[in-house]
Amino acid sequence: MILPQLPPENEAELMARAQAVAGLTLADAAAQIGLAIPANLQRAKGWVGTLLELHLGASAGSKAEQDFAHLGIELKTIPVDSRGKPLETTFVCVAPLTGNSGVTWQSSHLRHKLARVLWIPVEGERTIPLAERRIGAPLLWTPSAEEDAMLRHDWEELMDMIVLGQVERITARHGEWLQIRPKAANNKALTQAIGENGQPIMTLPRGFYLKKSFTGPLLARHFLI
Template sequence: MRYDDPNALLDYAQSFAGFTLGELCERYKEQIPQQLLHKKGWVGQFLEMILGATSGSLAQPDFPEIGVELKTLPIDELGRPLESTYVSVLPLINIHGLRWENSVVRHKLMHVLWIPIVASRDITIEDRQIGMPFLWNPTVEEEQTLKQDFEDVLDQVSMGNIEQVDARFGDILQVRPKAANSKALTDAIGPEGTVIRTLPRGFYLRPQFTKQCLQKQFN
C-alpha cells in the first residue's frame, strides 16, 4: 500500500484505534504469539504489515515514500510509557564522516507515526488495545537536544570509550545493549584505536521523553 502524504497514513492508522490486537489478528488471519519474550518486535511488525510499510529491516523510515517511521508505544492504563523506544543501531566502527545530519537516527525521527498500545503486563497480548495514533515531528529545540546526545555518544565511541557509555548518557537519546544474548558480540573501537569485541548497542528514546510527546498531543 502506498500513501500520497503522511495524513493519508494517519487516517488509515486511526481507523484501528480502539481495536484489540486479538481483533486485528482475527481480521488479518495472523497468529498471536503466546508470549513476546523472544518475539519482542512482533507487535510493531504486525502493524507495519497491516499498514503496508515497505522498508523491512532497511536503515530508512518504514514508509520511505513519505518519510514516516512507525513506532509502537506500549503504555499503561494511565497513558504512561512502559519502556524506552528503540530507534536504531549505534555504529561502533567505521564512523568517520558520520554526522547527525546524515544519520539513520535523524532520518527515522524527523517524522514519526506513534501508535500507543495499552500493554500493561497483566493484560494478555490479544486483549491489548490500540490507542489513537498521531504524527510527531521534533521541535527545533528537541532536534538540537537529539543532535547533542547523538554527537556526545559518537565522540565517546570514536575515542574508544564505548564501555563507559551507559543508559545514563543523553537527555533524550540513551544507549542500551541491543543483542539476543551475551555471546552476540560485534567489533568496536577500543582504547588506543584497537579493535575490541563488545555487545551491540542501540539508540533508544527515554520514556520520560515519549511521555512528554503523549502529553503534548493529548493535553
C-alpha cells in the same frame, strides 16, 4: 493466510489506516488480516510492531530505511500504561561503532529515522491479556527545533565517546533523552569497535534508544494526558 496492505500512496491514506485501527483490540486487529496471536510476547517481542506494519502497509521490513520510506515516515509502536505513560524505552536504530569520521548529526542515520515518526501507543500492562489490549490513537510527529537540538546534544556526546574508544564506558544513564544500550540476541554476537588506545576491539552491538523522559512528555503534550 495473512493479508498485508499495499503501501499507502500518501500521508493522508496512512493516517486514515492508523485511525481505522485505533480502539481495536490486538485480537480484532490480528483477525482482520489473518495473523495468529501469540500467547504472550516473551518469545514474540516484535509481534505488535509486525501487526501494525501489516495493517498500515509498511515496506521496510528489516531494512535500515524508514518504514514508509516513500513518505519519509518511521513507525514506532509504544506500550503504555493506563495513564498513557510509556512502559519502556523505544529502540530507534543500531549505533555505528566504527567508520564514524565525518558523520554529523545532520547526516546521521538516527536523525533520518526521527525526522518524521508515526507514534502508535498500545496498551502494554501485563495485567491485560495480550488479545484484549487496545490500540491507541496515532500521532504523526516532527521534532521541533528545541527537540532536535536536545537530541543532537545527546547524540554528539554519545558519538564522541564511541569515537574516543570509550564505548565500554557508556551506560544507560548517559544522555538526557537518548541512550545507548547493548542490543544483541546473546553475548556471543560481537561486533568490531574502537578501544581506548585506538585499537580494534570486539564488543556487543549497541542500539540507540529514546528514554521515557522523552517519549512520556511527547505523548502527554499531544494527547493532553
